[in-house]
Amino acid sequence: MTKGKKLENILSIKPKDNFEELCSGCGTCEAFCHAAHYDTEGKKKSAIKISGENFPVPGGYKCNVCNQCGICAKECPSDAIYKDKMIWKIDYDKCDGCSDLEFPICVDKCPTDSMHSHPDEEYPIKCDGCGECVEICPLGALEYKTKQRVVGK
C-alpha cells in the first residue's frame, strides 16, 4: 500500500548500513513489491532485488534498490521520468520502453543496477518509494532515507 503521507519525506529506500548482517535473503520484500505493482504474485517484477552472489564463501546478501539519484531521468530520451515529491517516477504516457533498443536506456544507465526490464512488460520497472519492502521486511534490514546529506561542504 502506498504510504501517501510518508512519501512527502522519503528521499529513498535504502538497505541499512549493516544490511549484510541483517538480511536473510527471504525475498519477502521482492514478493510484496511485485504484488503491489502487478496483478500476479511473484518476484520477477520487483523493483528491489536481493542476491546472494557471495555464497558459499563468505555468504551474505546484497540489495539493489533505487537511491533516487535521477540519472535515469537525465538519460531518458523521451523525458518520461519526472520527480514527484522527492521520488523519480515514470510517466507511462511518455515512456515508450525504448522499444527499438534491447534494453531501455534508463535500465542501461542506472549506476546502481536498480532499474529493470521484464520480457512481459512494456515499461521499465522502477522503485516508486511506496515502502512496501521497508514495512514488511521481517529482519528490519531496510529503511527510509529521510534526510538529505550535506553536499559540497
Place this chain on the structure above:
Amino acid sequence: MKGGYTGKILRVNLSTKEITTEDLTEKMAKFHIGARGLATRIAYDEIPCDADPSGPENKIIMATGPLSGTRVIASGKTTFVGKSPQTNGYGSSNVGGHLAEELKFAGYDAVVVEGASKKLCYLYIEDDKVEIRDAKDYKGAGCISGERKMKDDLGDDVQIAIVGPAAENSVAYSCISHDFGRQAGRAGLGTIMGNKNLKAIAIKGSKGIEVHDKKRLDKIVRQMFKDAKEHPDFKAWQLYGTTNLVSYSNHNLKSLPTRNFQSGHFENGDNIRAEVMRRKIVRHDKACGVCPMACGKYSYSKSHNICVEGPEYETIGMLGSNLGIDNIEDIAYLNYVTDELGLDTISAGNVIGHLIEAYKEGKVTDKEIGKDMKGLDWGKTKEVELLLNKIAHKRGIGKLLAKGVKRVSEVLGTQEYAMHVKGVEISAYESRRRPANKLAYGTASIGGHHNDAWAIVFDAQGGKDKAEKVIELQHLRPGFDDLGVCRLPWVELGIKPELYKDALNALTGWSMTMDEMFEIFERNANLRRAFWGKHVPGFSRNYDNVPKRWYEEEVGDKKPEEDLVTKKEYDKLLTKYYRLRGWNIHSGLPTYKKLRELGLGFVIKDLKKSREKD
C-alpha cells in the same frame, strides 16, 4: 484454473530424451491439492510395483503446491517423491529455499523425471525452454562447490537442485541439495537422481502466479505476517532457528540422541546449545522464500576455516551428541563435509553412531574399519570425517556403511540397536519413553522420520489420546507439504491453519472448507500407505515396529522402569491406531472400505495383486 496453480506439468524422459508438458486438471488439483499429494499420486500411478528403485523404471517427481511462490508466509517448499532406494517403499522429502517459486515462475507445478541417462546430465529449465544438457564438467562435484560452479556458468538467478559424489556413487542415503545448504535429505531421493545420471535440475523462470482474488489474499498474507511478528517466540526463532530446541530437548524432553540413542541426555549438551553456537560461529540468518522466521543460520568456523548453513537441530543431534561430539565448530565442520559430499546428515550420523557402538562391542575389527583409522570411539571428529568420505566414495568399510543402518546391522548382527524404521534411519528424537512419538516414528510414511508427525511435546505434557493425536498430525503436517508451504509458522508461531485454507481459496477461487481439506489430507495419507502395499509384497504391521532399543532402559540409566513403553503397550497402541484409521490390524494397510470412502478405489486392484505374491 483461476489461480494458484500454473496448470502445467513438465515431463522429461532421460532415456528417450523426450520432453513434454501436460495439463494439471482442476479435478486432480482438488483431489490431492498439490506438491507432496500430487507427486505421491503421480508416483503411485506411474511407478510399476516391481520397479527397481535404482533402475530407469523408477521416477522422481518434484512438485510445488498452490501456495508456493506466493506471499503466503514461508511459501518456499518443494517436495520430491519416488520409490525409495533405502526401503523399496514410499520415499518423499521436501526442501525449502527458492526452488518452488522458481519452478512456478517458469510455469510448472511439477516436473516428472523418468528413464535414465547414459551420460551424466543436468536438466535446464528456463520458462518454455527445457533442455537435457551434458554435465561432464560437474562430475564428482560437491553439492556446495558444484552449485557455485553451476551458478557461475548459468547465472546467479538460476535456482539449482544438485546431488553430490554420494549420489553419483549410489550411496543409499544421498540427499538433494539446494541453495548452499538446504536439502531434501531423507529416504535416498538424491540416490534416485544419481542412479538416473541426473546431476542437477537448474531452473529460471520469469512469470508470475495468477490470483483469483488479490484483495482477499492481500488481507490474509498481511494477517499471517502480523501474527508471526507479534508472537512471543518470533525473535527467538529468528535468532536461533531450530537450534533453540537443543537445550530443551536435552534437559526437558531428554530426547537429544546421545551415543547411538543409548540415552536422551548428553552431559556436554550445553557446549552445543543455541546461544553458544550463535556467539561462536553464526554470521547471519538465512531464510527460505518469503519466510520471516529465517531459521537457517549461516556459520563460519574459524578453526576449520569453512562456511556452512547450519548446523540445525537435527544435525547437532546426529553428528554431535549422537557421536559424542561436544564442540560446535567440529559439528559445523562435519555438517560442511556431509553437505558437500551430498549425504543426509541424519542418516550419516545414525549409521556412524551405530558403527562406533558396534566397534566398541567388538562386532567390527580394526582391520575392517581400515588402517587409516586409529580405532573408533565417541567424540572423535577426525575419524567421523574419514568415515563420511569412505561412505560417499564407497571405500573400505564405506561400501557396507553406504547401504544404511539396516543392512549394516544385518551383516554385523547388531539389529538390536540399529536405530531405523523400515530401513530409514531415525532422526534426532530419542523416544523410548514417549509413546505417541514412538507411534509417530513407527507409522511415518517414509520410515524413521518426524516430518509426518512429531508428538514428543504432546507426550511430555502427558497427552492422553495418543493414537488420535498422531493421526491428526499425520494429516495436518503433511498438509502443509501438500499446500507447498513450510509448517513451522503454524507449529511454532501458531499461524492458524484456517488462514492457509483462506489463502488457497483466494488464490484458486474455490470455496473449500476445513473439513474438505482434511478429507484430502486423509486421502493423501492413505495413498502414501497404499504405496507400501503396492510395492512391498508381505507388508504387515511388523513394518511399523520401532527398534528393540526403544523398549529398553537407557544404557547406564538407573531410573525406575515404569514409564518405559513396553512392546506390549506399543502393540496395543498400534492396533488402536489402525482401528481409528480404518486400516487392517494385521496387514497395516487401508481396508477396501476406507479406500472407497476416500475415492481411492483404484488402489484396491494393486493391493490384491500384491497380496497374491505373499
